[in-house]
Amino acid sequence: MTHYHTLIVGAGYAGYSLAKELRKLDPERSICLISSDSADYYSKPLLSNGFSKQKSASDLVQKTAAQMAAELHIEVSPYCSAEQINPELHQVLTNKGLIQYQQLVLATGASPLRLSLPAATDGLVWSVNDLADYQNFLQQSQNKQKITVLGAGLVGIEYANDLAAAGFQVSVIALEQQPLAQLLPPALGELLQQQLTALGVEFYWGSSIKDAQLAQQQLSLQLTDGRNLTTELILSAVGLKPKLQLAMHAGINCGKGIKVDQTLATSAADIYALGDCAEICGYNLMYIQPISLSARALALTLTGRITPVQFPVMPVIVKSPALAVVSWPAAKEQQGEWVYEGQGMDWMARFQSPSGQLLGFALTGKMVAQRLRLAKEIPALIA
Numbered sequence: 122m123t124h125y126h127t128l129i130v131g132a133g134y135a136g137y138s139l140a141k142e143l144r145k146l147d148p149e150r151s152i153c154l155i156s157s158d159s160a161d162y163y164s165k166p167l168l169s170n171g172f173s174k175q176k177s178a179s180d181l182v183q184k185t186a187a188q189m190a191a192e193l194h195i196e197v198s199p200y201c202s203a204e205q206i207n208p209e210l211h212q213v214l215t216n217k218g219l220i221q222y223q224q225l226v227l228a229t230g231a232s233p234l235r236l237s238l239p240a241a242t243d244g245l246v247w248s249v250n251d252l253a254d255y256q257n258f259l260q261q262s263q264n265k266q267k268i269t270v271l272g273a274g275l276v277g278i279e280y281a282n283d284l285a286a287a288g289f290q291v292s293v294i295a296l297e298q299q300p301l302a303q304l305l306p307p308a309l310g311e312l313l314q315q316q317l318t319a320l321g322v323e324f325y326w327g328s329s330i331k332d333a334q335l336a337q338q339q340l341s342l343q344l345t346d347g348r349n350l351t352t353e354l355i356l357s358a359v360g361l362k363p364k365l366q367l368a369m370h371a372g373i374n375c376g377k378g379i380k381v382d383q384t385l386a387t388s389a390a391d392i393y394a395l396g397d398c399a400e401i402c403g404y405n406l407m408y409i410q411p412i413s414l415s416a417r418a419l420a421l422t423l424t425g426r427i428t429p430v431q432f433p434v435m436p437v438i439v440k441s442p443a444l445a446v447v448s449w450p451a452a453k454e455q456q457g458e459w460v461y462e463g464q465g466m467d468w469m470a471r472f473q474s475p476s477g478q479l480l481g482f483a484l485t486g487k488m489v490a491q492r493l494r495l496a497k498e499i500p501a502l503i504a
């Protein structure tokens with residue numbers, strides 16, 4: 122059995138950010154990072170911009186696992202899956218053996234939600250949430266022209282833009298009535314739709330796939346509202362769910378994600394969580410900035426200076442070259458109305474309470490430059 126002071130499970134942005142911050146604070150401690158994937162270091166946000174730039178998965182690798190291990194002076198174990206945690210004994214059972222830890226950090230990410238779809242679509246529906254997915258989807262898209270994206274949230278819309286810019290005929294099918302329904306008021310959703318339509322993207326709102334037939338590599342889709350379309354490949358971007366299995370089997374409290382307090386501590390002694398898998402004080406924020414802030418705070422806590430994480434307002438930047446979009450949505454329960462200012466492509470929409478307090482905002486075009494100013498007007502998410 123091997124022993125490490127700090128064992129990190131997961132080689133995504135969360136796992137590696139924590140390893141970097143820890144190493145800065147403590148040059149000596151033994152750190153091991155294990156991952157069920159290759160553990161190569163890459164920027165996940167670039168996955169939804171790669172087709173138009175003709176990037177292969179290997180082009181997107183910034184550093185290999187071995188380079189990261191040497192640079193950070195840590196042990197990195199690729200294709201090593203944590204299968205079971207024993208919180209009492211401070212041990213993790215992996216497919217490569219037992220590891221003893223003093224501190225364990227779960228950074229296991231999230232997995233794509235899968236819809237139940239007609240059998241004819243089998244083998245033609247892909248999701249992209251890591252490098253291997255990206256490479257598979259890229260391979261599948263070779264010699265194809267028509268791609269359908271399921272879902273019109275952040276990842277679905279970024280992909281619709283990227284695939285259209287790469288020359289594919291793109292259709293988007295979504296239950297909502299507009300792009301980025303969680304992030305934009307209808308008027309700005311309409312503007313974004315117009316820009317994507319100008320790139321050739323077709324939208325099928327308020328619908329989902331009811332039936333499908335495959336003939337000569339053309340997939341005929343029948344939608345629940347009676348419309349039909351043909352496609353050759355489907356990209357499913359209908360959401361992600363935090364990976365909880367490992368934590369749940371160890372008896373660690375879980376809700377939407379692995380529940381942690383403001384110091385990122387789980388309900389089990391010496392076990393912490395951050396990143397897409399974590400529910401931090403009730404928030405499961407699957408973005409880069411909260412991960413950076415969490416990694417910095419957790420590294421301090423793990424080296425003896427207990428540091429609660431703080432989340433300011435962190436506007437979401439959508440990578441849609443057809444129209445620059447930034448948004449900070451108000452919490453669902455907040456009452457208010459949208460107030461608009463701007464013209465052409467450049468709009469500022471403020472979501473204000475009846476007393477005029479700014480609760481959220483959405484910006485397009487040149488107005489995205491206002492994001493930091495507006496963010497300062499809204500109270501922090503976790504102070």
Ligand SMILES: Cc1cc2nc3c(=O)[nH]c(=O)nc-3n(C[C@H](O)[C@H](O)[C@H](O)COP(=O)(O)OP(=O)(O)OC[C@H]3O[C@@H](n4cnc5c(N)ncnc54)[C@H](O)[C@@H]3O)c2cc1C
Nearest residue numbers: 131132133134135157165166203229230396397407408409
């Ligand atoms: C296409 C796309 C575009 C995005 N664009 C943006 C953007 O523009 N801006 C932004 O802020 N955010 C963006 N995001 C979100 C952001 O990239 C994620 O929030 C972030 O990368 C998640 O990092 P993570 O380390 O928590 O999870 P992951 O990157 O999913 O890493 C999880 C790691 O855990 C490992 N693992 C899981 N289970 C086990 C196990 N049992 N044993 C061992 N290892 C395990 C996995 O192999 C993996 O290495 C985007 C996401 C996607 C999918």
